[in-house]
Amino acid sequence: MIEKFARKQCEGDHPCPRCGRWAMDEKPTRNALSRRADVYVCDACGMLEGIEDMPHNFKFPLSAWAIVKNPAAFGMPLQLVLLDRDSWSRPVYECGGWLYVDVDPRAGRQPSICTKQDNDFDGEPCAPLPEGTEVKFIPHRDIW
Template identity: 70%
Template sequence: MSTAKELIEAFAKRQHEWHYPCPRCGRDVMDEEPARNAMSRRVNVQVCDDCGALEAFEDMPGGFQAPLEVWAIMKYPPRWGMLLQLAFVGRDSWSRPVYECGGRLYVDVDPRADRYPAICTKQDNDFDGEPCDPIPAGAEVEFIPHRDTW
C-alpha cells in the first residue's frame, strides 16, 4: 500500500507531460511554464502560486499544516492520470466492500460480481460513512488483492 507522499511523488515525475490541475487545490491554474509555479514545501511536486503561498503561511508559528491526504490529487487520483490502487480493508455496516488508497477510503456501492464497480469516496473519510463522490468515469482501478463482490 502506497502512502500519500509516494503517490504524489510518482505523479511529480510526469507532472509536465500534460497540463494537469494543481495537485493540492485541484484548480486548473498551473502555468504552462514550470518555472512559474511554486514548489511545494511538503512533497517534491509543483503546486499553483496560491497553494505555495498558503504553505508558507502554514509554516509560520501557530500555523496548521494540511495533511497530504486532503490534497485534491488524493481525493480523485484519476483526474491526474493516476491508477487508483484500492486495497481492501473490510466491509462497512451495509456490508459494502471498503477500500483504501493513499489514506482515502472508497466504497463499491454495487459490488455484484456481474456489474461494473461503482466506486465512491466515503463521506468524511469515515469507514461507516455514506458514499460521497463517485470517481470519474473511465478511471483505471486496480483492486488489491482483488475486488470483493457479493
C-alpha cells in the first residue's frame, strides 16, 4: 500500500506518510527518501530514521505509520479486513485497529460502512465513513 502511495505522491499534495504532518516539500524529490520503504517522507522523519538506524535504537514500525493507520487521509482506499459477523449478523471489518460494520450488506446494494460505537465488536453502528471514501474489502465483501 505504501508503495502504491509512492506513485501517487508525485501528483499533488499529501501529508508525510510516516508522521502524517503537512511537512512535505511540494517537490517530492526535495524530501527525504525513507530508509524503510520506497517513498518520500518529511525531513524530520528522514532524520529520525537515520537516528533509528544506529545500533540498539528503536525502529518505528511501518505498521505505525500515519498512512497505514488512516489510509483515507492520503487518498488511499481503506483496507477493510473481514473479521466475522456481529450479533445482528452484520459483517464486521477491521482497519488499523478500528472496527467497521457494513449496515447494508445485501447483495446488489452499495456497502454502507460505519464505525462501531466504542470500537466494540457488538457495538452499535456509529459514524458513517466520509463521503467518497474508497474502501477495499479483504479478502472480499461479506454479503447477505
